Amino acid sequence: MRTTHRPLTTLALALCLFMAALEMTVVSTAMPTVVGELGGLDSYAWVFTAYMLTSTITVPIYGKLADLYGRKPVLLFGIGLFLVGSIASGLSTSMNMLIAFRTLQGLGAGAMQPISLTVIGDLYTLEQRARVQGAFSAVWGIAGLVGPLTGGLIVKYLTWHWIFFINVPIGLGAVGLLLSCFHEQVEHKTRTLDIAGAFLLSAGVVALLFGVQGFGMNLLALPVALIILLAFVYVERRVPEPILPLSLFRIRAIAVSSTAGALFSAAQFGATTYVPLYVQGVLGGSPTLAGGMITPMIVGWPLASLVAGRLLLKTGFRPLIVGGLGMAxxxxxxxxxxxxxxxxxxxxxxxxGLFGMGLGFSSTGLLIAVQTSVGWELRGVATASNMFFRTIGGALGVGLMGGVMVHALLRDARIPSSAAAELLGPEHGRGLAPEVLRSLGGALGSGLTLNFWIISASALLAFCAGLFFPRAKQAAPPSMPSPDAMAPH
Known part of the structure; x- marks a missing residue:
């Protein structure tokens, strides 16, 4: 059996995370311009929501598959699907096409981040992992610096289509390193996959998303979601290998991490989605300036995470989690x-910047607490479940805020349906009548201001959840295998 080259494997995993981080900052920078070219401000949130929806649904499925069949094949499949979706998104000629291919892109993204972080948990001991996770957060910082500038330059000198094509060389580099440097030995057993649980979870999340972002008839999706998710819980308690083991949430550290993660992710994704729109649509900033508003968060996050990795073994999880969520x-x-x-x-x-620093302190502690609460055989699904709650929180938060924004625009009958696209286009609404421009700016500002209060409430609730985190310094499982036993060969 060939031996894993740990440094080069770690580099490949860093490239995977870099793609995910760059995707967020570049797309957020370019989206107001995309709306200006393709139209469809009422579908603005769906470009983000479709991506997060499919990545959310698939996270626990990929996590379970990684525990059953190994990390490598699942991660490679996810990267491949992500690259196909990226190319197709870049070739889109309408908002509906872009949403459809972002959906495909999200199907691959659901494997990339959780499985990468799971492999880090396999390769490194607790002491090493605290530092490596902090260093990995620096990847997000680099993407935070590069992404808005890259997105702004692409929009200015090329076309927005190229924001998706830049993933291809990075993804191919990661695939090449994983194929040649990462080797694992997976024990082959007769295994079953919880198809019913996966289907019910997917249907429940879709229904929930439609319910939270709509008004009127869309609200009927909420009771449907409740019924489906109750059926999911019923199934998961009875199948031999559940897609999302409910017993995990009896561990207090995992339950608190999942709750806080969902809430702060709603705030995080809401901020990265709607702050650039506010800067460009209400304050009149350029696409580059609008995207640059995300940079302080994504730079502050890794800087705080690096510090958190060094403090973790001295202070324990709770001070970092509670203090970080309070700062956010x-x-x-x-x-x-x-x-x-x-x-x-x-x-x-x-x-x-303050928000990002708070998330850097808290998210590092929350993730490592989850990984040290279980052994190798559950680390994939435990990490994936934590990422699942983070992504579902983000998807539901962005969906809800998208509904609020669209409702604010539709409420004023004086605003033509094409006015928002003109406001965000290259002419910045110069062709609009002054009264329409005033009405549009007021409606957009009103909806986005309400969204900022939703973001604030989500972060405050995450802080309240963090107060319930156990006071023990570590949450290690009673019988965890040694690091050598856990690491791939």
């Missing part, structure tokens, strides 16, 4: 209170 709540509160029409660009920069 303060940042989002500043955003909701101070980000108004005519506000200085320093307001979103300061708020997003």
């Amino acid at each position: 709540a303060v940042g989002t509160s500043l955003m909701a209170l101070l980000l108004k029409p005519g506000a200085s660009m320093l307001v979103p920069e300061l708020a997003m």
Whole structure:
């Protein structure tokens, strides 16, 4: 059996995370321009929601498959699907095509981040993992610096289609390194996959998403979602190998991590989706400036995470988690209170920087606490379940805020359906009548301001959830295999 080359495997995993982080910052930077070219502001949230929806649904499925059949084949399949979706998204000529192919892209993304973090958990001991996870967060910082600038330059000098094509060389590099450097030995047993659980979970999440983002008839999806998810719980308690073992949530550290992760992710994805739109659509900033509002968050996150990795073994999980979530709540509160029409660009920069630093401290502690709460045989599904709750929180948060924004625009009959696209286009609404421009700016600002209060409330609830995290310094399982036994060969 060939031996894993740990440094090069770690580099491949870093490339996977870099793609995910770059995707978020580049797309957020370019989306107002995409709407200006393709139209369909009412579908704005779906470009993000479709991606997060499919990546959310597939996270626990991929996690279970990684525990059953090994990390490598699942990760390679996810990267391949992500690259196909990226190319197809770049070739889109309508908003509906873009949403469809972002859906495909999300199907691959569901494997990339959780399985990469699972492999890190396999390759490194607890002491090493705290530092490596902190270093991995630096990848997000680099993407935070490169992404908005890259997105702005692509939109200015090429076309927005190229924001998706840049994933291809990075993804191919990661695939090449994984094929040649990462080797694992998986014990072959007779295994079963929980198809019924996967189907019910997918249907329940879809129904829930439609319910939270709509008004009127869409609200009927909420009771449907409740019924389906109750059926999912019934199935999971009876199948021999559940797709999402409910017994995991009897571990307090995992239950708190999942709850807090869902809530702060709603705030995180809401901020990265709607702050650039506010800066460009309400404050009149350029696409590059709008995308740059995300940079303080994504730079502050890894810097705090690096510090958290060094402090973790001295302080334990709880101080980092509670303190970080408290800092994130303060940042989002500043955003909701101070980000108004005519506000200085320093307001979103300061708020997003503080928010990102808080998430850097808390998310590092939450993730490592989950991974040290179980052994190898459950680490894949435990990590995936934590990422599942983070992504579902983000998807539901963005969907809800998208519904709020669309409702604010539709409420004013004086605003033509094409006006928003003109506002975000290259002419910045110069062709619109002054009264229409005032009405549109007011409606858009009103809807987005309400979204900022939703973001603030989500971060505050995440802080409240963090207060229930156990006080023990470590949450190690009673009988965890040694690091050598856990590591791939």
